[in-house]
Amino acid sequence: MKVLLFSTLYPSEQRPIHGIFVETRLRELMNTGRVDARVVAPVPWFPFKSDRFGEYAKFGATARHEIRYGLEVHHPRYFLPPRIGMTLAPFSMALGALGTVHRLRREGFDFELIDAHYYYPDGVAAALLARWFSTPLVVTARGTDLNLMPQYAIPRRLILNTAKLAGASIGVCQALMDQLQELGADPGKLHTLRNGVDLKKFTPEPRDEARRRLGLDSGNRYLLSVGHLIERKGHFVAIEALALMAPDVCLLVVGEGPERAMLEAQAKRLGLGARVHFAGMVAQQDLKWWYSAADALTLCSSREGWANVLLESMACGTPVVATNIWGTPEVVSNPAAGVLMESRTPKALMQAWTKLASAYPAREATRLHAENFSWESTTEGQWALFQELVRAHRASAVRSFPTP
Known part of the structure; x- marks a missing residue:
């Protein structure tokens, strides 16, 4: 299965531990040999790379394209203006990534599903891409995207629209899915797949x-x-x-x-x-x-x-x-x-x-x-969910194709 992972929460050479849990979940899935993936991880546009600009300089210094653990990671830029950036971010992010996603398609990566992480703004932007490319969408909620952002009226409305469009929503804990259901999302689309821990990397030392x-x-x-x-x-x-x-x-x-x-x-x-x-x-x-x-x-x-x-x-x-x-x-x-x-x-x-x-x-x-x-149960649950959505999308495409 060809999967496009979309999220600003993904590590880079400039920010090597940023969103490492997103990378880990994808790598665990790819280790099964069932998935081929590309990553589109948008970065806010910033014109300077000097260290005196602190964290913002890391945006400017982030490479447009990287290879991490053998996986292609693309970092298209999007405009994030001050003050009004929270409202415009999902639209700017989707438009900024559009050219990169089109290029991946032209180069032969015909992704069958978009796997988005962080509901707002990333998931909302991914929903736009899913509509433009007629692709199934899964959005994973991870914390402040659902326990903080819905306090604002426009993000709340966009989050609910995205939950309606998505084939499934995943929460890294049950509490997040309970919150999304309380906001009005369809409970039949809500799934809890908790982050695992790498039991080989994290071991007791004397x-x-x-x-x-x-x-x-x-x-x-x-x-x-x-x-x-x-x-x-x-x-x-x-x-x-x-x-x-x-x-x-x-x-x-x-x-x-x-x-x-x-x-x-x-x-x-x-x-x-x-x-x-x-x-x-x-x-x-x-x-x-x-x-x-x-x-x-x-x-x-x-x-x-x-x-x-x-x-x-x-x-x-x-x-x-x-x-x-x-x-x-x-x-x-x-x-x-x-x-x-x-x-x-x-x-x-x-x-x-x-x-x-x-x-x-x-x-x-x-x-x-x-x-x-361990990661095993999460990986198997994720794979089963992805299969279900891709099969349903294919069946829907067949039904909608006109017969001669």
Whole structure:
């Protein structure tokens, strides 16, 4: 089956871990040998490549065409004007990608299905392309596209129109599909296919060895906070909670982002400079050492669809402390997995950590819980759904073709 994956959430040389979960799901499907795929991952147009423009410069520096793991990835540009960009984005994105998609067709890649990720604006743009090319469409919701964007009237209406046009909608957690149904989508088209975890890449390493490798004091206890350094991820909650904990508890922060300077200042202001370590960006293949070194992963997000870091940590034998939101209770579903916070506050994090430490699970039990979330079932479910939609589309085309 020839599949066109469409999403701005796809890694590139400039942003190698951006949307890596989308790439992983596609690679797992392609590993079955049943699918040939191309990726169209639009990038906002930006004229400059200088580092002084920060994240925007990465848009300008992104190559128009890349090969990742043997897979063609195309990055057409689209115009994203300030202020009104949220409303115009899906239309600009679809028009910006149109030439690339036409070229793929001319070169012989007659895709039979569009696999779009992130409902707004990406899924709405993909719906336009699906109509223009008369192709079945599947849209996967991943988090803020359904737990934030429908608060705005125009995006909400476009999301519902897309759900109606799409052959199927996929949620990475049940909570997202419940939300889409509440908005008015047809429940018969809604499917939950959770992200899996790479159980070979994320494996438990001896804690002492991991700490020696990272230069950490073996006598301390460590909480780990992984993610983009933005307000939504809640690193500031973890730092403030540290002040309520015993002095041998330290915090490891892995990630980069616009709030790093503010978070460093917060740690210094609270007198925690020596107990908070900012590791910066860490390559995905090296994350297992950080997970293995920690006593617990803490995730204080305000919004998440399905947080991959939770399963990655558990696969390394490290339990989690996390906010009780969206798909997280579907992951943290027994004591071996960790503890859910009662609220998104420093006090609640401290209390959840205390509860976890008082009945700390065996690493083997935590790893065993993660093994329930391999990619195999998601891949098989995705393949079955794609087959169903392509067959239905072919049958419909035959019925609509006039007989002589």
